Amino acid sequence: MTLSADEAARFAALLEEHQESLVTTWTEHVASTLRGRLSHAELQRQNSELRRGFRQALAGSAQDLAGEPAAELRAQLAELSATRARQGFTATETAVSIFSFKDAVLTTIDAASGGDAIALRDYVAFSSFVDEAALFTFDSYVRVREELIADQAEQLLELSTPVVKLWEGVVAVPLVGTLDSARAQVVMERLLQTLVDTGSPYAIIDITGVPAVDTQVAQHVLKTVVAARLMGADCIISGIRPQIAQTIVALGIEFGDIATKASLADALRYVLAKAGQTKQKRREL
Numbered sequence: 206m207t208l209s210a211d212e213a214a215r216f217a218a219l220l221e222e223h224q225e226s227l228v229t230t231w232t233e234h235v236a237s238t239l240r241g242r243l244s245h246a247e248l249q250r251q252n253s254e255l256r257r258g259f260r261q262a263l264a265g266s267a268q269d270l271a272g273e274p275a276a277e278l279r280a281q282l283a284e285l286s287a288t289r290a291r292q293g294f295t296a297t298e299t300a301v302s303i304f305s306f307k308d309a310v311l312t313t314i315d316a317a318s319g320g321d322a323i324a325l326r327d328y329v330a331f332s333s334f335v336d337e338a339a340l341f342t343f344d345s346y347v348r349v350r351e352e353l354i355a356d357q358a359e360q361l362l363e364l365s366t367p368v369v370k371l372w373e374g375v376v377a378v379p380l381v382g383t384l385d386s387a388r389a390q391v392v393m394e395r396l397l398q399t400l401v402d403t404g405s406p407y408a409i410i411d412i413t414g415v416p417a418v419d420t421q422v423a424q425h426v427l428k429t430v431v432a433a434r435l436m437g438a439d440c441i442i443s444g445i446r447p448q449i450a451q452t453i454v455a456l457g458i459e460f461g462d463i464a465t466k467a468s469l470a471d472a473l474r475y476v477l478a479k480a481g482q483t484k485q486k487r488r489e490l
Contacts, residue, residue, distance in 0.1 A: 381414030389425035413444030
């Protein structure tokens with residue numbers, strides 16, 4: 206249901222004539238749902254701006270929220286949704302803040318018209334317009350929350366895949382948690398970049414913190430080892446616990462000529478010994 210031009214004009218006049226009482230009543234309704242998580246002054250400021258946005262849209266003969274006259278109102282609703290999402294409010298709390306505008310308008314209509322039939326029909330039409338605005342707010346909120354969650358997931362992914370320098374010429378990647386395709390790609394990229402930056406000839410991939418190793422996890426680790434070898438670095442896999450060793454044997458996973466050690470300390474001792482042998486051979490030559 207859309208507003209007619211006459212209905213939009215009448216409601217624009219109503220929102221202008223009773224602006225103070227509307228904002229006050231609206232703020233009281235919304236404040237009761239937010240449980241004091243937003244100051245009364247800030248809430249009243251937001252509602253006052255939204256009332257102005259609604260009035261301007263209706264004064265421009267907006268018949269629904271998708272039209273050009275409601276462009277500024279849509280921008281205000283999107284900004285409100287983004288702000289509430291970042292502040293930790295729920296989507297329901299955000300949408301209810303818009304739905305409550307109908308209660309404030311109905312209170313004003315009852316007081317101003319005494320239940321006039323035309324005014325009530327206008328209210329029904331206006332109610333649909335507000336519902337559309339609330340749904341738009343809900344949709345905007347969800348999009349912002351999804352973006353925030355995606356950004357946080359990316360940040361956690363980067364934090365969970367550090368590449369550390371253990372010794373001169375030795376870097377390590379301590380893996381903790383499940384190793385999926387996306388994370389394996391990040392591990393590979395960060396390891397290769399660190400090998401380039403440090404010129405390290407040895408890399409240790411420690412899977413002590415990986416709860417279980419299946420065929421997919423093993424493939425990700427092997428791809429990382431192959432990529433590092435193409436960069437001229439020798440890779441050692443550490444953290445092969447008894448349970449993981451049994452799983453690897455049961456699955457028939459082959460690590461080939463890749464060195465494996467039970468712990469990160471064993472891997473580091475192996476690398477240092479190997480590095481010492483390499484230096485000795487160089488002296489002999």
